[in-house]
Amino acid sequence: DAGVIQSPRHEVTEMGQEVTLRCKPISGHNSLFWYRQTMMRGLELLIYFNNNVPIDDSGMPEDRFSAKMPNASFSTLKIQPSEPRDSAVYFCASSPPSGGLGGYTFGSGTRLTVV
Amino acid sequence: AQSVTQLDSQVPVFEEAPVELRCNYSSSVSVYLFWYVQYPNQGLQLLLKYLSGSTLVESINGFEAEFNKSQTSFHLRKPSVHISDTAEYFCAVSDGDYKLSFGAGTTVTVRA
Numbered sequence: 001d002a003g004v005i006q007s008p009r010h011e012v013t014e015m016g017q018e019v020t021l022r023c024k025p026i027s028g029h030n031s032l033f034w035y036r037q038t039m040m041r042g043l044e045l046l047i048y049f050n051n052n053v054p055i056d057d058s059g060m061p062e063d064r065f066s067a068k069m070p071n072a073s074f075s076t077l078k079i080q081p082s083e084p085r086d087s088a089v090y091f092c093a094s095s096p097p098s099g100g101l102g103g104y105t106f107g108s109g110t111r112l113t114v115v
Numbered sequence: 116a117q118s119v120t121q122l123d124s125q126v127p128v129f130e131e132a133p134v135e136l137r138c139n140y141s142s143s144v145s146v147y148l149f150w151y152v153q154y155p156n157q158g159l160q161l162l163l164k165y166l167s168g169s170t171l172v173e174s175i176n177g178f179e180a181e182f183n184k185s186q187t188s189f190h191l192r193k194p195s196v197h198i199s200d201t202a203e204y205f206c207a208v209s210d211g212d213y214k215l216s217f218g219a220g221t222t223v224t225v226r227a
Contacts, residue, residue, distance in 0.1 A: 004158075031213055042218075042219045042220060043205070043220075045214070048213055048214070050213065055213070056213075056214070091158055093158075093159075095213070101147055101166055101209070101211060103149050103161045103164055103215075104159075104161070105161070106151075106158035106159040106160070108157055108158045109158050
């Protein structure tokens with residue numbers, strides 16, 4: 001298996017632009033997570049999907065952030081409009097039906113810079 | 116709700132010396148504990164986990180961690196580190212549902 005695949009690896013955009021981050025989870029995993037990592041706040045869970053349905057979006061910072069999972073093999077995280085404080089590394093992770101017991105598999109992340 | 120405290124943010128260590136990374140957790144229910152490693156410019160990788168059974172768990176690259184229920188700890192150790200162990204290490208806890216709670220991370224820098 002190729003693991004969790006995220007694209008792009010790096011994104012530089014201007015303030016106010018729309019940004020879309022993409023994730024392909026491991027086949028057979030039914031849980032998908034979006035995390036944000038910054039020096040100041042560490043790893044923050046943004047949203048959790050189970051069987052393509054958003055279960056917990058309490059970590060989404062504000063309405064500028066939205067996430068979708070149209071099918072079991074694809075998810076997007078969108079920021080519109082982007083702001084400099086959104087600069088961070090965004091990770092996608094997936095886990096099998098055993099959930100927390102199996103641990104997560106993380107993607108390599110998308111480093112977002114908003115200038 | 117569960118939470119994790121990693122007591123050291125930075126741990127410098129010389130090559131071939133031992134290292135211990137401290138992790139304490141709080142949880143009101145049964146816990147499952149994990150250590151993840153993040154090498155520079157990479158995502159997090161599962162290093163080892165405690166689910167049940169033996170309180171001492173080992174990874175394939177020489178790390179071990181011991182679950183201590185009375186002290187609510189899950190410290191990570193390696194008797195002799197290599198330059199390649201330079202990374203950030205995250206302790207995480209789950210109560211069995213979907214959510215992993217991560218600590219703030221400990222940066223290990225191994226020097227020759």
